Amino acid sequence: MRIALTSPTTLTLNILQTDTRAVANYYAAALHLCFHQIPTSYSLTRTVHAHMITSGFNPRGHILNRLIDIYCKSSNLFYALHLFDNIPQPDIIARTTLITAHSAAGNTKIAKEIFDGTPLSMRDRVCYNAMITAYSHSCDGNAAMELFREMRLLGFQPDNYTFTSVLSGLALIADRETHCQQLHCVVLKSGTGFVTSVVNALISVYVKCASSPLVVASSLMSSARRLFDEMPVKDELSWTTIITGYVKNDDLDGARQVFDGMDVKLVVAWNSIISGYVHKSFLHEALRMFREMHLLGIKQDEFTYTSAFSACSDGRFYRLGKQLHGYIIRTENCPSQEFLISVNNSLISFYSKCGMVDDAKKIFDKMEVRDLVSGNAVLSAYVNAGRINEARSIFSKMPERNLLTWTVMISGFSQNGFGEEGIKLFNQMRSNGLGPCDYAYAGAITSCSVIAALEHGRQLHAQLIQSGFDSSLSASNALITMYARCSVIEDASLVFHTMSCVDSVSWNAMIAALGQHGKGAQALELFNQMLKEEILPDRITFLTILSACSHAGLVREGRHYFDSMHDLYGITPGEDHYGRLIDLLCRAAMFSEAKDVIDMMPFEPGAPIWEALLSGCRLHGNVDLGAEAAERLLELTPHHDGTYVLLANMYATAGRWDEMAKVRKLMRDRGVKKEPGCSWIEVENSVHVFLVNDIEHPEVQGVYEYLKELLPKMKKLGYVPDTKFALHITESEQQESNLSTHSEKLAVVFGLLKLPVGATVRVFKNLRICGDCHNAFKFMSLVVGREIVVRDGKRFHHFKEGQCSCGNYW
DNA sequence: GTAGGGTTAG
Structure with a gap:
């Protein structure tokens, strides 16, 4: 008999004897060689196995088990299972081998079948360990825990392996403090409390349990820390488990303390702390550590870089991010595929968040190998830039998608108005x-x-x-x-x-809800309640508040809140805030004040400012100032059709029909598709157009006459609020008021009244139904005795018998 | 044991 290993993958097989015992030994030795070449020994094992078959040798007992084991471990579950199925009475070793293999291959169900099919009398500790590991592996912590209980009830003594597996399973369901402590006791009693791997697993359970929202984190982290401090032997995992534990529980000081005590600081520990700082938005600190690491000459990896780019995505550090990008290209000579994918993914998101969507796309295009994250990153880059068609195209081409992909696309649609x-x-x-x-x-x-x-x-x-x-x-x-x-x-x-x-978003949403429904006073009340509950208002809160004041004509209050924004809350007003302030002032016809604000602004007025001014001028027919604003606006955004519309409407409001005609001619010459002051009503594919401010238009004349007639009746029935309400119909009435009900909407009502009952109506354009309009619509439905349904691109309103409900329509 | 991709408010 001769066994020779001539090369790592060749085995010379030579059988000279017929003594079965010797043959068995021979095969056992051959398999031993195969075993030591796992996982590349598949073909070698096949050769030995084939040899057995041709020579009529029937593998049994430990030889068969070994064969199954090798097949399992070299990822050939199919052969392993085939062999297993042909064993008349597989022993516990074969069963355990298969359970482990199936579990590693992610097939817990088959592992469980094998385990369940194993008689109780046959089971041993190793077999239980294997099944507990299988459950932990498949994230079924409850099953792992249950089997652990069963095992102990049956009198099996758990060992290191048992604890490590059951603890890692338990970490998945760790949300009950008692669970951890019970297990901790069992570990102590078993005498394995000094085994590094077991203590690591126990620390990990405490850490994960501390992250659960249901428990008090600090006491669990203290228990973890005590375990860590008392460990006789700490390995790399012990250090990183406790450090990442602190980071995950938002205790960066704790993490830092342990980190500082490390003799040799592991890259994983650096990475973990840096990422912690990034997540808590301590960007300077994150980048400081990144630099320190670099200066100390510690080799930074893809984890370090991705955190660094994430920190640089803030915009303030755009240049630093660019430099780092260049540095990586220069210094990484032979980057691995994993490195490239990770770093490029983070670059896509870096460029996208700094507003450089096209640069982000360039990175994506240049990538030789991409993964799901790459696709999601570029998808969200387009979505955030409002480039929905490109996003749609990326989405449709993505080779794989996950929940996140779909979510990004769904919210992308909703954010861009594609409900x-x-x-x-x-x-x-x-x-x-x-x-x-x-x-x-x-x-x-x-x-x-x-x-x-x-x-x-x-x-x-x-x-x-x-x-x-x-x-x-x-x-x-x-x-x-x-x-x-x-x-x-x-x-x-x-x-x-x-x-x-609730969070600030909830408050903002609710304040905005009230403000948009004309309940300005209630919006301010809620805002004050928010302050009382010590929730800090943010930029959006102030935008909302300024709008609410603007709609309710609360000029003094609006100005006050604008000032308090900076003085009390340290928020520098942005252009959007100035825009709202100007809107507020202009609605109240306080043009010189508005002009003062523009002159004193800390930056050059941009398009939103001029637009706010122009809309104010349109409202009150302030032609001189409005023309100036329009001029600036056309310089800044020459292709924005809305400017022409506003300008034309402004002249219409002031009754300056010659100027209006000039603007309309200009619009035609420049190919502007919009009509000034129009509403579109589409009825079963046909579109009616009403030109609202064009007094000479016969339809508009009709609307005006109709409304004039209705106004006194509305007032009589209480549909017109006491103050600050005006139908935008006559010049004198306009001047009385700070507000205007959008005459476009009334034109729509007028149009609707003429339609057959039940006709499908879609109203396009940005027709927001404010509180005043609501009343007007309610009144119309009452007076003309029919239902009116308005869909205004944002809302759906159902007016009937003088009431509005918005239900039961879809 | 570490990272990169998401949401809601104007």
Whole structure:
């Protein structure tokens, strides 16, 4: 008999004897050689196995087990299983081998079948260990825990392996303090409390349990720390487990303390701390450590770089990010594929977040190998830049998608006003078998608010509750806005007031809901309540507040809040805030004050400022100032059609028809498609157009006459509020008031009244139904005795018998 | 044991 290993993959087989015992020994030795070449020994093993078959040798017992083991370990489960199935009475070793192999291959179900098929009398500790590992591996912590209990009840003594597996399984379901402590006791009693791997696993359970929202993190982290401090032997894992534990529990000082005590600081530890600083937005500190690491000559890896780019995505560090990009290209001579994918992915997101979408796309295009994250990153780059068509095209070409991909696209649609497509995509995602997460729900709900699909929104709300996501902040915040935009402000309020925890987004949403419904005073009341509860207002809160003041004509209050923004809350007003302030002043016809604000602004006025001024001038027919604003606006954004429309309407409001005619000629010459002061009403594919401010237009004349007639009746029935309401019909009435009900809307009503009952009506354009308009519509429905339905791109309103409801329409 | 891709408010 001769066995020779001539090369790593060749085995010379030579059988000279027929003594079965000797043959068995011979094969055992051959398999021993194969075993030591796992995982590349597959063909070698096949040769030995084939040899057995041709020579009539029937492998049994430990030889068969070894063969199964090798097949399993060299990723050939198929052969292993085939062999196993032909064993009349497989012993515990064969079974355990297969359980381990199936578990490693991710097939817990088969592992469980084998385990369940193993008689109790045959089971041993190793077999239990294997099955517990299988459960932990498949993230089934409960099953792991249960089997651990069963094992102990049956009198098996757990060992290191048992504890490590059951602890790693338990880490998945760690949300109960008692669980950890019980297991801790068992570990101590078993005498394995000094084994490094077991203590590491125990620390890991404490750490994960501390991250659970249901427990007090600090005491669990202290237990973990005590375990760590008392460990007789610490390995790399011990250090990183405790450091990342602190980082995950937002205790960067704790992490830092342990980190500083490390003799040899591991790259993983650096990375973990740096990423912690980035997540907590301590960007300077993150970058400081990054630099320190670099100066100390520690080799930085893809994890370090991705955190660094994430820090640089803030915009303040754009140049640094660019430099780092160049540095990596220069110094990484032979980067691995993993390195390239990770770093490029983070570069895509870096460039995109700094507003350089095309640079982000360039990185994506240049990548030789991409993964799902690359696709998602470039998709969200386009979505955030509002380039929805490019996003759509990326989405359709993506070779694989996950929940995140769908969520990005759904919210991309909703953010860009494509509500129907958002809802459609959400449904498609579900029919593809992907369970929505709360972010996806938030996107779908926002889609509903975009098209005012109240009934659909209500259904989603119900499903949200059913699937247990109703505690989700983002979904609830989206619900507030959905109900508000569908004019069911009571439901918006109900969602807000029943939320178990709210954030500034929730407050902003609710304040905006009130402000948009003309309830300016209530909006301010809620804002003050927010301050009382010590929630810090942010930039958006102030935008909302300024709008609310503007709509309610609360000039003094608006100015006060504008000033307090900087003085009390340290928020520097941006151009958008100045825009709202100017809007506020102009609506109150305080033009010289508005002009003063523009002159004193710390930056050059841009398009939003001039636009606010122009709209104010349009409202009051302030032709001179308006013309100046329009001129500036046309210099800055020459292709923006809205400017022409505003300008034309301004002249119309002032009754300067010659100038208006000039603007309209200009519009025709420059190919502007929009009509000044128009509303479109589409009825079963035909479109009626009403030119509202063009007094000479016969349809508009009709509207004006009609409204003039109705106004006294409205006042009599109380549909006109006491103050600050005006139908935009006569010059004198306009001057009386700070506000104007958009005459476009009234034109729409006028048009609707002439339509057959039940006709499908879609109203395009940005016709927001403010509180005043609401009253006018209610009144119309009462007077003319028919239902009026308005879909204004944002909301859906159903007026009937002098009331408005927005339900039961979709 | 570490990273990179998401949401909601104007």
